[in-house]
Amino acid sequence: MILILAAIYGVLIALVVKVDAAWWLMALLALPTLPALFDILKDTSAGLRLSQDRLEWYTGKRQGALELSEIEHMQFDTRWDFSVRVTAFLIGNKKVRLPYEAIPPHRTFEVALQDRGLTVKRNHFTVF
Structure with a gap:
């Protein structure tokens, strides 16, 4: 899950930096990943x-x-x-x-x- 989230965030950051994508739009696309990030940070078992x-x-x-x-x-x-x-x-x-x-x-x-x-x-x- 950590690798998947890192890949998603990497692609979104690359789009902002390389393609000059709107940061707010990329942040909106990152919203569905927050529950998974929360589970990783909380170390839910x-x-x-x-x-x-x-x-x-x-x-x-x-x-x-x-x-x-x-x-x-x-x-x-x-x-x-x-x-x-x-x-x-x-x-x-x-x-x-x-x-x-x-x-x-x-x-x-x-x-x-x-x-x-x-x-x-x-x-x-x-x-x-």
């Missing part, structure tokens, strides 16, 4: 831990945990941008969406969940 009886996750200041016995099934939804969102469907018709940034590689995570006896459902290219 995210992760997930799966034990034999518990699923725990954290991302920034948010955290959560579920007992595996509470989970009816896990659902992996592949979106149109090829990202995979994971939702835990609990007994009693509640659902908990796991934060995207805390999820490990989805194929490995799916196998780990199945090894612990959980049912995993996959939906490909869903709209919602």
